[in-house]
Amino acid sequence: MTGEELKRRAAERAVSLVADGMRLGLGTGSTARHFVALLGARVREGLDVVAVPTSEATRAQAEAEGIRLTTLDETPELDLTVDGADELDDRLRLIKGGGGALLREKIVAAASRRMVVIADGSKRVAVLGRFPLPIEVVPFGLGATRRAVAAAAERAGCRGALSLRSAPDGAPFVTDGGHYILDGAFGRIEDPEALAGALATVPGVVDHGLFLGLATGAVVASEEGLAELGRL
């Protein structure tokens, strides 16, 4: 089975969790894209839901699928968010933000009663950190913020290169919120909570891709079948 087929399998299970009347959060990335496509098919069959997208890319896809959209201003509490992840551990701690949407993804997940992660088996790790940690920063003061991020990470036991993410044209990648992303190649993050706490003290850091205590469940698809973690 290809990676895309595995992602679709996980998305199919997540779509089965959606019921009429639900207020949904729609994730971002190639796995979430399968979910939005499958959800769109159910909406065209008559399913009545309303959804908040976590990126402009997902907004465009959801609109094209005919999914009714809302905002967290109109609908501040959601029933279920379904999103992908770059890594997840057995305690449902995540690294997200490979697609650059981590800030809206975290706001939407925090506004949801349930957040279900959909992923293929390659995303499951024993210890977070193989995937570089995205850290969203304000462009102003980038040099100083980068130094402060490095110092904060070191206090939490993490060292590694902090690379400014680039767009395909070589310019800095700019998030939907107008920020830059530093990708921290820390390797093993032994204490994600300590790192999250340390990063939160740095002025100029808007947010980071550690999602701790947000995911309530996960569907992980591999050749062996679907593994379900936590509460779906």
Ligand SMILES: O=C(CO)[C@H](O)[C@H](O)COP(=O)(O)O
């Ligand atoms: O956090 C994300 C975007 O900001 C994505 O959920 C994450 O990067 C996983 O993407 P994919 O499903 O394409 O592997």
